[in-house]
Each structure stands twice: as structure tokens, then as C-alpha cells.
Amino acid sequence: MEEKGLSIIVKTATRWLKGFIFLYGIYVVIYGHLTPGGGFPGGVIIAGTFILITLAFGREYALGKMGKLLASELDSLGALLFLFLASMGVYFTGTFFTNFIEKFHPTGNFRLFSAGIIPLCNLSIGMKVGASLFMVFIILAVVRVVFEDGKGKLISTEKEKK
Amino acid sequence: MIEIVVGLFLIFIVMASIIAIETKDLLSAVVAFGAVGAFCSIIYLLVGAPDIAITQLVVEVLSLVILIRATIRRDLTTIDEDRDFFGLVATLAILFIFFLFGIEALRWLPEFGTPAFVLNSSAPTNRYLLNGLRETGAANIVSAVLLDYRGYDTLGEATVLFTSILGALAILRIYARKRRK
Numbered sequence: 477m478e479e480k481g482l483s484i485i486v487k488t489a490t491r492w493l494k495g496f497i498f499l500y501g502i503y504v505v506i507y508g509h510l511t512p513g514g515g516f517p518g519g520v521i522i523a524g525t526f527i528l529i530t531l532a533f534g535r536e537y538a539l540g541k542m543g544k545l546l547a548s549e550l551d552s553l554g555a556l557l558f559l560f561l562a563s564m565g566v567y568f569t570g571t572f573f574t575n576f577i578e579k580f581h582p583t584g585n586f587r588l589f590s591a592g593i594i595p596l597c598n599l600s601i602g603m604k605v606g607a608s609l610f611m612v613f614i615i616l617a618v619v620r621v622v623f624e625d626g627k628g629k630l631i632s633t634e635k636e637k638k
Numbered sequence: 639m640i641e642i643v644v645g646l647f648l649i650f651i652v653m654a655s656i657i658a659i660e661t662k663d664l665l666s667a668v669v670a671f672g673a674v675g676a677f678c679s680i681i682y683l684l685v686g687a688p689d690i691a692i693t694q695l696v697v698e699v700l701s702l703v704i705l706i707r708a709t710i711r712r713d714l715t716t717i718d719e720d721r722d723f724f725g726l727v728a729t730l731a732i733l734f735i736f737f738l739f740g741i742e743a744l745r746w747l748p749e750f751g752t753p754a755f756v757l758n759s760s761a762p763t764n765r766y767l768l769n770g771l772r773e774t775g776a777a778n779i780v781s782a783v784l785l786d787y788r789g790y791d792t793l794g795e796a797t798v799l800f801t802s803i804l805g806a807l808a809i810l811r812i813y814a815r816k817r818r819k
Contacts (some may be wrong), residue, residue, distance in 0.1 A: 504692070509776040512688035514784065520696040527703055548807075555800050562789060571712045573789035579775030591776035597792075605794060608803045609700060615806050616704055 490532040498525045505602035509591040515601025519540050522606035527613050529623055547607040554604025561593050561600065640684055641750055647677045665706065689780045690775040
């Protein structure tokens, strides 16, 4: 067993809790148009799951789960999906950001499949915010230059630096 | 009743802010800063803004982790400098001016618990509250305003986040540093 990360107690607790925290983040994102929450807080909770994994298990384990490249791709994908949804309003009705999908579920209000493009926008914002805040954490807290006897040595985050 | 609780929490917030500024240890300052955010979140929850409360709490926890992780390994975690006289005088003068303007502004505020939009019947909030569910189909009016009525704002916010990540990556990336030597 390698000695990366924190103690065995923290590792065990993290192993049990990380799924629940991730699930709560997804719930906050998906039900953002019905209950308090939305894309931004849900995305931050999802990013917090990965930050917890990074702190508990060390950066190699977490970056194996979600590397910087994948985070960057998810970030860009969320932004482009949001812009695409906004532009589809132009295609269907002629106005930017028009809610062009059917807004009401036939059996009543407070259904998951309602409110048109708002759940999809929440999904894209959550993807974008989660990936980009995890990347902020990687950049600010994991990448660091360590000076050893006067010579700078960089501890990198990626294994892909060939 | 709720005014007293909110007032108590505001006093706690001011105390924690003063501790965060005045303490010599950077880690203590970060923890006091986290206490400010936690009390802010409870206040938002008490006055009926659960969306903002969730966002405040979650972002506070995240920024606290990043700040602790970024400050705790640095060599210089204590500050041993005294304030100079001119800085103290300037701070007091700015505080005094801010206090005067604050008193003037507080007179124009509506009474605690009265929403600001009842004073102005043409405010867009009235339309959101009256027609929000019918026009957007979203039960959470905050999501409806953020992503339907004010979609441009959210697009701008996403752009700001994207640009800041781009700038941080450009400054802190590995390859440029390697090429220099």
C-alpha cells in the first residue's frame, strides 16, 4: 500500500462518502429548475468531490480518474453546449435564448421533464463549472515549483509530459 | 425575532472579519474568513434565499480548501509588519465617509421584511413573480430568471469563468517554463 494522501481513516470515509456527494451534486444540477440549486452550486459540489479525492488519495489517483485534459474538454463542452442551446433559439423562433422546447409536462407542474431548455442549460453550466473549478484547484494547489538547493524543480500534474 | 438573530450573526461576521484582518497567522486568517462565509450562508437561509445560501456555502468551502492548500505550504505564513501612519489615517477617513454615505443610504431602504419591488410597481420582478411559472414552466423562479429571462447574464458569467481559467492555465502551464532554460 503506497503512502500517498492522508491517513487510513480519511481514506475509508472518503471511499464511502464520495459517491453520495457526487450523487447529491448531480441531483442539485438536474433538479435545478424545481428545487433550490441549479447548475452553479451543483457543479461546485461535483468539483468538491474530486477535490476531496485529490486531498485524500493524492494527486496521482485523482488525476487518473479525471485528468487535466478531460477536465479541459468537459469545460469547453459545457460552454459550447450552452451557446448551442442559446443559438437554437435563433433557429427555431428568431430570438437568442428563446425557450423553444415544450415547457409543460402534460400531467401537471413540478415534473422533471418540464421548463423546456432550462434543465439542459443547468446541465451544461454544471458540467462547465465542475470541470473548471476542479482545474482551478489543480492549477493553484497541486502544480507547484519546489526549489531544491537553488535549482528549480517542477512537480507536474500530468503523466503525459513525454 | 428574526431581526435579532440576523443582527447577532452580523455582529459575528464583523468580529470574524476583524480577526481575519488583524491576525498574524495566515491559516487563522483563512479560517476566520471561512467563518464569515458560513454565517453569511445562515443569514441567507434565514431571510428566505436558499439558492444563494447553497451557492455561498459550497463556494465558501471550495475557496477555503484552495486557500488553505495554497497558503499552508508557503514559507511565509506569518506577517510581522506594522501599519504605517498614513495608511491608518486613510483607512479611518474612508471608513468615516463610508459611514456617512451608509447612514444616508439606509434611510431610503424599505422596512425589514418588505420586498423592494412593492415600492415600484413597474419593476421587472413583478412580472417574473406573476408570470414566471406560466411563461417558463420552471417551478424554481431563480432558475427561471437566471436561465430564461436573464440568459445573457448567465452567458456572460460562463464566459468570465472560461476566460479566467484560460488565463490561469496560460500563466501557470508547464511547457513555457521548460522552454526558458
